[in-house]
Amino acid sequence: MSEGLRRPIGVAVLGMGNVGTEVVRILIEKAVDLHARVGAPIELRGVAVRDVARDRAVDPALITGDAASLVTSDDVDIVVELIGGIDVPRALIASALEHGKSVVTANKALLADYTGELAGIAATAKVDLYFEAAVAGAIPVIRPLMQSLAGDTVQRVAGIVNGTTNFILSAMDADGDDYAVVLAEAGRLGYAEADPTADVEGYDAASKAAILASLAFHTRVTAGDVYREGISTITADDLASAKSLNCTIKLLAICERIADSVGKERISARVYPTLVPKTHPLAAVNGAFNAVVVEAENAGRLMFYGQGAGGAPTASAVLGDLVMAARNKVHGGRGPLESTYASLSIAPMGDVLTRYYVSMRVADRPGVLSAVAAEFSKRDVSIATVRQEGADENARLIVVTHRAPDAALAQTVDALKELDAVAEVASVLRLEGTDE
C-alpha cells in the first residue's frame, strides 16, 4: 500500500453553479469536521469559473479563469469537476489524473461515454475517479453497486433517475393537465431547464442508465447502448387511461440481465415512459424525487430513495466522494475503479420481453374485436385484458398484453394502424412492475 500524505489535502473546484457553490460552502463551513474525518485539513486551493468578475461567496483570491493550470497545480491533490459538457471537462479531468490528482465528478453525460478512457488514466496514475453524484443526486447508489454488492450478482436495476420528468409526470397525474402546460410550469418553478431536451427526451436518464448498467453488470455500457424514448408525447389522456388501469406513468431507466433463446446471458439498458401499478413502490415516488430499485441474487430487492437533483443534495454526494478520495491521499491506497471483466453483449430492444398497453379508436361493429385480436395472435402475442370504452363514433379498445418480444409487439401495433376497423392507435405504452 502506498505511503499517505502528511500534509493538508488541496482541493480545486471546477465550476461554481448550484452544486459548486454548495460544495464550496460545505468545505468552508464544515472544515473542522472534515479535517477530523479525513485525518488532515482539506484546503480549497482554487475555484475555476467562466466569469471571474462575478461576485461569489468565496475569497476572490481563489477564483481563476484558468482551469487548465489549476488542475495541474502542485498544491492540488483532488479536483472536483462540476462544469458539465463533454470536451472541456474530458480534457481537464484527463490532465488532472495524468498529473496524479484524484478526481470527483458529477458529469453523467461525460461518464456515460468516457468512463473507460478516464478510468484507464486513473488506473495508470494510481489515483481515484469517483462519481457518486452523477446518478440520482444525493442518493447513494454508485457506491452500493460498486462496493456493498461487489460480492453479489445484480439482476436488475430499475428506477426514476430524472427529477424534471418525474416532476412533470407527477403533476400531470395529479392535476390532469397536458404536457405543455406542466412543462411551462416546471420551467417557471426552476425544475425544467430553458432547453429541457436532455431531460424530457430521456438523454439524461439514458446517461445514468449507462453508468448504472456498467457497474451492475461489470460490462462497459455507453449512452449509445441504451434504448431511449422521452416523455414529450405523453398526453393527459394517457395519464387518464393509466389511472383507469390503477397505474401511473413514470420515466423509468431499466437495466437487466436477460437470457437469449439458448440461455446465453445478455443485458438490456433502456429508458422510456412506463405504466407502473399504483401499488408498486416506484409509483409513490413523486415530484422531483428519484428512486432506484436494485435486485440482486442474494440481497434480494433494495430500494434507494431521495433527492436526485439540486445544489445541496448533489453536493452531499460530491463531499462523500471528496472525503473518500482525501482519506486515500492521507492513508494511502485507492478505491475501486470500474470493472468490465464480464463483457456481456447488449440485447437489441426488439429482443427484450415487455408488456404493452395499446389504446385505439375503433369502429363499433361486429368483427372488430376479432380482427384486432388476430393481429396479436399472428405474432404470438398473448392478450391479458381487453376493454371497450364508449360506443359508436367514440368507441375505444384498450388492450393490455402479456410479455412478448418488443419487436413482435411493435410489429403488431404497426399492423393495427393499417386495419380498416382501427381509426387511430391513440396510445402505446409499455408496462412494468407486474409479473404476467
Ligand code: HSE
Ligand atoms: N437534470 C437532472 C434531473 C438533474 O432533472 O434529474 C441532474 O442529473
